[in-house]
Amino acid sequence: MVSGGGKIKSRFRSRSEHILDSKGRLSFPSRFREVLRHIESDILMITNWGKYLRAYPVAEWEQLETKLLTDGKAQPGMQNFVRLIVSSVTECIPDKQGRILLPPTLRNEANLRKEVVLTGMLDWVEIWDKDAYDATHQATRDNFESYEEKLSKIGIF
Template sequence: MCESETPCSGSSDDLPPLLLGTYTPRIDAKGRLALPARMRAQFGPGLVMARGQERCVYLLPRQEFRRIAMRIQRVSMSDKKARDYLRVFLSGAVDQEPDRQGRILVPQMLRDYADLGTEVAVIGVGTRAEIWNRTAWEGYLASQEQGYADIADDILPAVGF
């Protein structure tokens, strides 16, 4: 049984990428970040970078970005909060194609937004990845670990785990 909003064909090719793990690459002096090798193939030929929540930068496969943007746009015409979110989300979005070394340029606007210096963490979050200031990520993770088990008690039964 398929419970997603997209039609099911039974093929794993129809599933979005599954981005996992934590990596600690560096951003070079030119603002370039080498995508973790395990993630490169998941993104395909290109990706979209956008402002994320909690002051991180989202990295989304183009198809996933389009899916999210279309869902928000359907709501945005009648909902002021959705319109506001869409404006901020799309105005900060940048289409990127990795170079031959698998590097992407993180625009200064997004580096400023997420306070990204040289030391970053790239984390897989299922259908997207996030770039965090490494110190901010470590602080966020430490603050969430205590409640992780409590959250699991609420979330996992709801998803049938």
């Protein structure tokens, strides 16, 4: 995809498995750090997203906040959702070794133990407990055909 100015927009892609250290630090993959360098951001905004955490570059996070402030107000019952994700958000900056510190509150909310999976979701990165990720991934694989109609509607299938 090409963004304004003819530059190719970097995206978060792929999946990798990691081990949280005893302090709750996580090695953020070099390919993901390269995306941050490309978009000239060294800060990740990480928040609770139900069963996992979401990590956004600052600009993407600010776009999400703007949508919540504008479009979200028109949706009944959104205040509790906004409270959940905005009150949980934490700024994380990868250290020189490329590690990010996940605070205990976020680790507990997403039930992150030792083994985690990071998966690129184009504009953000998901951070899952490995067992939860494996179960969700398998369920998606088992129901792959159920996506055919939706993929066809957007011209992919």
